[in-house]
Amino acid sequence: MSHIPVLLKEVLEYLDPKANENFVDCTFGSGGHSAAILKKIQPDGKILGIEIDVELYKIQAAKIKNQKSNIKNRVILINDSFVNLKKIVEENNFKPVNGILLDLGFSSWQMDESGRGFSFKKDEPLIMQYCSFNKFFLTAEYIINILPEKELVKIFQEYGEERFSRRIAKKICEQRKIKAIKTTFQLVEAIRQAIPAQFRHQRIHFATRVFQALRIAVNDELNNIKKVLPQAIEILEPSGKIAIISFHSLEDRIVKQFFKEQSKIGRLKIITKKPIVPTSEEVEKNPRSRSAKLRVAEKAIYDS
Secondary structure, X not given: OOOOOOOHXXXXXXXXXXXXXXXXXXXXXXXXXXXXXXXXXXXXXXXXXXXXXXHHHHHHHHHHHOOOHHHHOOEEEEEOOHHHHXXXXXXXXXXXXXXXXXXXXXXXXXXXXXXXXXXXXXXXXXXXXXOOOOOOOOOHHHHHHHOOHHXXXXXXXXXXXXXXXXXXXXXXXXXXXXXXXXXXXXXXXXHHHHOOHHHOOOOOOOOHHHHHHHHHHHHOHHHHHHHXXXXXXXXXXXXXXXXXXXXXXXXXXXXXXXHHHHHHOOOEEEOOOOOXXXXXXXXXXXXXXXXXXXXXXXXXXXXX
């Protein structure tokens, strides 16, 4: 599946990029959102893109290099994690920052082409790391085969909100005693055997929540969101906006609570009282957008 930027129309509407403004795309991915913003901030506005995945970074960096000079001179692409946002902005002397975007979903490229086990539709190694260049990072295979049963239950419950967490964890532990679970299809089969038959053919695939939980655990996603949000507000110009697209309730809860807390102390003005969700037309064209939620806030004007 080709990459389709989620909630693109709404992101542009709420961020409202104008000529010569500067924006940070903390999750550059395949560059769909950034490309649209770049058009709006002509002729001299710039994008600072951050991409954690080194393979995806190399692909996009090569594409930028081959662009017309007026485009490539307006895009700075960095291979790093957005948890280092403030440091990245300072090192690249990127200011003023008029807007920030975080799309917390993983990209179509990671799902379809990375070969790291993000999708249960292909038989791939259980890696699930965004940072494939660092082989010492935690992998899904390690979690599945090494962690105690009670730890698996906790991960599936907290990060996947999986109702059959205990049954699935028990089955995984039974299976790994016989043979290590190394691939996505092995894991899917263990999950299939664990859940009641009537729940194997729901609208959402029965393995979705476990795969989500493992991805979050491997990449420490929730803690990373908590780390980047204060930095984002700090580097934003007064009246600058931050737009965050989340894909499950745990992420959205963190963003909602942070916006609420910052609003109470007068640092942020919440623009979206309720999260913006995709239209039925968008979901039909791009089913992966179905769970997306967009929240936007504006930095207050005050004496820092």
